[in-house]
Amino acid sequence: MSEKRKLSVAVNGTSYDEDVEVRLTLADFLRHQLGLTGTHLGCEHGVCGACTVLVDGLSVRGCLMLAVQADGTEITTVEGIAPSATELHPLQQAFHDNHGLHCGFCTPGMLTTLLELLRDNPSPTETEVREAISGNLCRCTGYQGIVDAALDAAERLKDGGGDSR
Amino acid sequence: MKPPPFSYHDPGTVTEAVQLLASLDNAKLLAGGQSLMPMLNMRYAQPDHVIDLNRVEGLSYIREDAGGLEIGAMTRQRDLEFSEDVKRLCPLLAEAMPLIGHRQTRNRGTIGGSLSHFDASAEIPTVCTAVDAIVRVEGPNGEREIPFKDFPAGYLTTSMALDEVLKSVRLPPWAAGHGHGFEEFARRHGDFAIVSAAALIEAGTDGAITRVSVTIGGIGPAPFRVAAAEAALVGQAGSAAALAAAAEHCRDIDAHDDIHAPASYRQHLAVVLARRALEKAWTRVEAGPGEPNMGPTT
Numbered sequence: 315m316s317e318k319r320k321l322s323v324a325v326n327g328t329s330y331d332e333d334v335e336v337r338l339t340l341a342d343f344l345r346h347q348l349g350l351t352g353t354h355l356g357c358e359h360g361v362c363g364a365c366t367v368l369v370d371g372l373s374v375r376g377c378l379m380l381a382v383q384a385d386g387t388e389i390t391t392v393e394g395i396a397p398s399a400t401e402l403h404p405l406q407q408a409f410h411d412n413h414g415l416h417c418g419f420c421t422p423g424m425l426t427t428l429l430e431l432l433r434d435n436p437s438p439t440e441t442e443v444r445e446a447i448s449g450n451l452c453r454c455t456g457y458q459g460i461v462d463a464a465l466d467a468a469e470r471l472k473d474g475g476g477d478s479r
Numbered sequence: 480m481k482p483p484p485f486s487y488h489d490p491g492t493v494t495e496a497v498q499l500l501a502s503l504d505n506a507k508l509l510a511g512g513q514s515l516m517p518m519l520n521m522r523y524a525q526p527d528h529v530i531d532l533n534r535v536e537g538l539s540y541i542r543e544d545a546g547g548l549e550i551g552a553m554t555r556q557r558d559l560e561f562s563e564d565v566k567r568l569c570p571l572l573a574e575a576m577p578l579i580g581h582r583q584t585r586n587r588g589t590i591g592g593s594l595s596h597f598d599a600s601a602e603i604p605t606v607c608t609a610v611d612a613i614v615r616v617e618g619p620n621g622e623r624e625i626p627f628k629d630f631p632a633g634y635l636t637t638s639m640a641l642d643e644v645l646k647s648v649r650l651p652p653w654a655a656g657h658g659h660g661f662e663e664f665a666r667r668h669g670d671f672a673i674v675s676a677a678a679l680i681e682a683g684t685d686g687a688i689t690r691v692s693v694t695i696g697g698i699g700p701a702p703f704r705v706a707a708a709e710a711a712l713v714g715q716a717g718s719a720a721a722l723a724a725a726a727e728h729c730r731d732i733d734a735h736d737d738i739h740a741p742a743s744y745r746q747h748l749a750v751v752l753a754r755r756a757l758e759k760a761w762t763r764v765e766a767g768p769g770e771p772n773m774g775p776t777t
Contacts, residue, residue, distance in 0.1 A: 449581025
């Protein structure tokens, strides 16, 4: 009953060849099969945005895509954002410095979503930042710290503070 | 939460997809997945077979031809949002695009998926109603075209047969220099609209309105045209009083109560949003072609 398929995918620069159940969502594949538990699952029906990952550079909800559909793609999860194990990406550093997280549950989705925004629009307005994260629910911060962090990160990235993928 | 077990098919052509759909019992087509995937995760939908259209060749395109804008069913909402052709040939669609869900859902969601799912509050069906779109579908007996007025068949239901696949949608053009306006009220950015309104206006050189489209979405099983509002404006100049009087016709619409809003509130919103959409459209008529916020007009 549990039909399987072969899946070739690159996650954070590492190639994986895996057998996956066809009904497995991308988010569950990343968490349970690859052990990349940085991608969080909140609502599992496309509302909370916690499971946002980048597929070929575009943000998608990991719970609204089947793992088999990711065959042949390159995926970036929150684990793939920092340049090294000891260094934070400027966006992550800006979250740290601006109190952009309390419990941290929404943070992986916020970071991946904002990474895409800052790549496509290096100088966003506050309204554009708020619109970009309108599909990401945070129950701690009231969003203010997150918006501050995004705007701060935009400045840091312009100053040559690292690549924004 | 996990989708129920199903068999997965990823055909490479529309013909294969149609054959699979005709031969398999309890099969569902999967387009961008932004409606079907939640339904699978919550097991509202329990298909035995999922036919994924994402590997089908030749279903993702935006093309200009004599009949207007032809858009392939698997064209992502993101591609419509950033398309210069859409801004130029159907600016109403371009204006509605950013209101659909969020960046993450528009990166996956497709125009054909939205039309097939047919949520009455969704923006794409409202725009298609406004411009008299024509939907092309393919079934075991070949292709056919469905004018948009015949497309809705009830809540979340279209007049496509169960063995037909939506291939493309054509958006007939409005004259260069027409005005457009899309307005909606939703509780949060990206939510389905409680009520939405779309307006299109063409005017002659004497400033009199020659052609109007007024569409209300979010009320009833499908978006619909308010013929009385349209008739009230033809031949008139777009004065504030005339636009407001036309919008008033939207109060007579049969509306439903639900957890979000009572019927009377929806009727009120229909009037207010129709007026704003008409005012926006008229302002653009007066500004003429090449209005800066509409993108290039060449």
